[in-house]
Amino acid sequence: MFETVELPIWIVVLGGIALASLTLNAVLLPSVRWFFRGRVNRLLSRANERLRLSLKPFALTKxxxxxxxxxxxxxxxxxxxxxxxxxxxxxxxxxxxxxxxxxxxxxxxxxxxxxxxxxxxxxxxxxxxxxxxxxxxxxxxxxxxxxxxxxxxxxxxxxxxxxxxxxxxxxxxxxxxxxxxxxxxxxxxxxxxxxxxxxxxxxxxxxxxxxxxxxxxxxxxxxxxxxxxxxxxxxxxxxxxxxxxxxxxxxxxxxxxxxxxxxxxxxxxxxxxxxxxLEDRILVGHEVDEKGRPRFRASIWVGIGFFLKHIWLRIIGRWHKxxxxxxxxxxxxxxxxxxxxxxxxxxxxxxxxxxxxxVIPVLPVPLIATVMAEAEGSLTRDEVVSRATALRDELVGRGAHFHVARSDFDYTVEVGLRALVRRRILKLDGDSYSVNSEQVALLSYYANAIAHLPRGE
Structure with missing residues (x-):
């Protein structure tokens, strides 16, 4: 019974793997699971103490x-x-x-x-x-x-x-x-x-x-x-x-x-x-299929191109939020x-x-987009400020939530104008701003974001 037995190396390797697997399951893995389960339970306990609305048992059920x-x-x-x-x-x-x-x-x-x-x-x-x-x-x-x-x-x-x-x-x-x-x-x-x-x-x-x-x-x-x-x-x-x-x-x-x-x-x-x-041009440019459902002209390559473009702008220091x-x-x-x-x-x-x-807040771009969408022609910067001020007063007077950038309304107007000009939605000629005829749909898209808000009498 003490004679030497020769076994193929592949049987020895498989036996070693099986033994290691059994050892892990019986000894090591329960300890590892216990360790991580303890950490997760402590995390849940801290989260429930901090959250105003605690996690319910249903959400934590397997x-x-x-x-x-x-x-x-x-x-x-x-x-x-x-x-x-x-x-x-x-x-x-x-x-x-x-x-x-x-x-x-x-x-x-x-x-x-x-x-x-x-x-x-x-x-x-x-x-x-x-x-x-x-x-x-x-x-x-x-x-x-x-x-x-x-x-x-x-x-x-x-x-x-x-x-x-x-x-x-x-x-x-x-x-x-x-x-x-x-x-x-x-x-x-x-x-x-x-x-x-x-x-x-x-x-x-x-x-x-x-x-x-x-x-x-x-x-x-x-x-x-x-x-x-x-x-x-x-x-x-x-x-x-x-x-x-x-x-x-x-x-x-x-x-x-x-x-x-x-x-x-x-x-x-x-x-x-x-x-x-981010998806504004895709949304505005959607088509409708035979059942009246929207169909968007977008692909993963469009997304990759958009991502790479903005990475490049960040590298060369020309990227803006x-x-x-x-x-x-x-x-x-x-x-x-x-x-x-x-x-x-x-x-x-x-x-x-x-x-x-x-409770939809009014931001600089939707504000200026509304002003320019309602204008019948070009406006000087002073005219934009005047109309934007009147629109703000109308909206706030009827309970709208308004965000004033840096607590400075002139700067708020500047932010809106600059963003729309940078994206070629508005054209700047000297001191006059006008709507780019090729981007009317996009201007309306941003104006519509606050179109439902009640205005003054």
């Missing part, structure tokens, strides 16, 4: 558990059975399709990724691109929100930078679970977005089973107290104006809301505005206070979109 809960939810099971009856497809096949939808929708929120990576990256990108300013903020009313309420930030959609800007500025209050469109479902953006708590929506899907699975996830998250962020317009504004609300997500929330229940749903209106929207970006937080709106027997998603959408529009 993703697979949520996927299983959604897949085997009684409402989803009934929807699967109905789909099978109506289409004649075997029930097991339809159930597998519903499971795929659940895996696609449910996020894999990581508090460590959100607070250690996401918030910091959002802050860095936002502050690199813009002079970020917090506009109006109803701090006292926001602090008075019931800690057990489900809070939903409702905002206008101007740019894909919206996600970063609001994540950064709301990070002292809470973490946000965004409803993200199909544009984000590319590697590695999808994995990052899901780790940040985003859930994905096929906005163009009319499949009733998919819609039922999505509705149940939104209802489960709302009932679980998860803080969410939604864009009621449903997509980016293509002409700069505030669009009518889409009612999908709102109707899902309203469908199972119990006004006599313990948990309220509180909507926080958020208004965003920019001196320059894209002006001001501002976010305002309005007074919270309680769903319990709104709900009546006749209440519906359409009424709720109108209330929320008006509240969002009321």
């Amino acid at each position: 993703r697979q558990v949520l996927v299983d809960r959604l897949t085997y939810d009684p409402v989803v099971i009934e929807a699967v059975a109905q789909e099978a009856r109506e289409t004649g497809v075997p029930r097991e096949v339809v159930a597998e399709r519903a499971a795929r939808y659940a895996k696609e929708i449910v996020p894999s929120f990581s508090a460590a990724a959100y607070f250690l990576f996401g918030v910091r990256l959002s802050r860095w990108i936002a502050q690199t691109l813009y002079r970020v300013r917090l506009g109006a903020s109803e701090d006292r009313a926001l602090e008075g929100i019931d800690p057990e309420a489900t809070v939903v930030f409702v905002m206008n959609h101007r740019s894909n930078v919206d996600y970063l800007l609001v994540t950064y500025l709301a990070s002292e209050r809470t973490s946000l679970s965004y409803a993200a469109g199909e544009w984000a479902r590319v590697w590695p953006l999808e994995q990052i977005a899901k780790a940040m708590g985003a859930f994905f929506i096929r906005r163009k899907s009319e499949n009733p089973l998919y819609r039922k699975v999505l509705a149940r996830y939104v209802q489960m998250a709302t009932e679980g107290g998860v803080t969410q962020a939604i864009f009621p317009e449903g997509g980016l504004s293509r002409d700069g104006s505030l669009r009518p609300p889409k009612l999908g997500l709102l109707s899902y929330m309203l469908e199972t809301f119990d006004p006599d229940g313990e948990r309220d749903v509180v909507f926080v209106p958020v208004g965003l505005n920019y001196d320059r929207v 894209f002006g001001y970006a501002s976010v305002s937080f309005g007074a919270p709106i309680s769903l319990k206070a709104l709900v009546t027997d006749e209440a519906n998603a359409r009424d709720l959408g109108r209330v929320l979109i008006r509240a969002v529009g009321a």
Whole structure:
């Protein structure tokens, strides 16, 4: 029994790998997991102490558990059975399709990724691109929100930078679970977005089973107290104006809301505005397909070219930030206070979109764009200042939130004029400014950003 046994080297190597793997699983990996789990728990504890709206257990539940809960939810099971009856497809096949939808929708929120990576990256990108300013903020009313309420930030959609800007500025209050469109479902953006708590929506899907699975996830998250962020317009504004609300997500929330229940749903209106929207020319130049849906003329090469151009400008010292970006937080709106027997998603959408529009801040470029869009010809700088002053007084007199750059209105006008001339939207001839006839659509895009605001009598 003590004789020497010869073995091929490949068996020895495989045996060594297997032994090392067993050792790692049995001894080292549990200790490593324990170490990191302890750090994550301490991070969560510190975050909940700092945040005004703490992280709810639903948001911290393992993703697979949520996927299983959604897949085997009684409402989803009934929807699967109905789909099978109506289409004649075997029930097991339809159930597998519903499971795929659940895996696609449910996020894999990581508090460590959100607070250690996401918030910091959002802050860095936002502050690199813009002079970020917090506009109006109803701090006292926001602090008075019931800690057990489900809070939903409702905002206008101007740019894909919206996600970063609001994540950064709301990070002292809470973490946000965004409803993200199909544009984000590319590697590695999808994995990052899901780790940040985003859930994905096929906005163009009319499949009733998919819609039922999505509705149940939104209802489960709302009932679980998860803080969410939604864009009621449903997509980016293509002409700069505030669009009518889409009612999908709102109707899902309203469908199972119990006004006599313990948990309220509180909507926080958020208004965003920019001196320059990165996607503005793409949005203005969109086409419409045969079904009336927008189709954008853009490619990854356009994005790469834009990025490289601005890297080069930074290297040679000619790069400038894209002006001001501002976010305002309005007074919270309680769903319990709104709900009546006749209440519906359409009424709720109108209330929320008006509240969002009321807190959209006025920035230098939209102000000057409005002045020049209303002018019938060229204006001298003094005439621009005079008209801009009158417009400011009208807007502020009706409750608009106005950002005065460096607390100097003359400088505010200068910022707006300089930005529009630099982008060739306005032409400067001596001391006179006029609209470039080839850029009228772009000028209107920025003027439309504040066109909904009430003016003086």
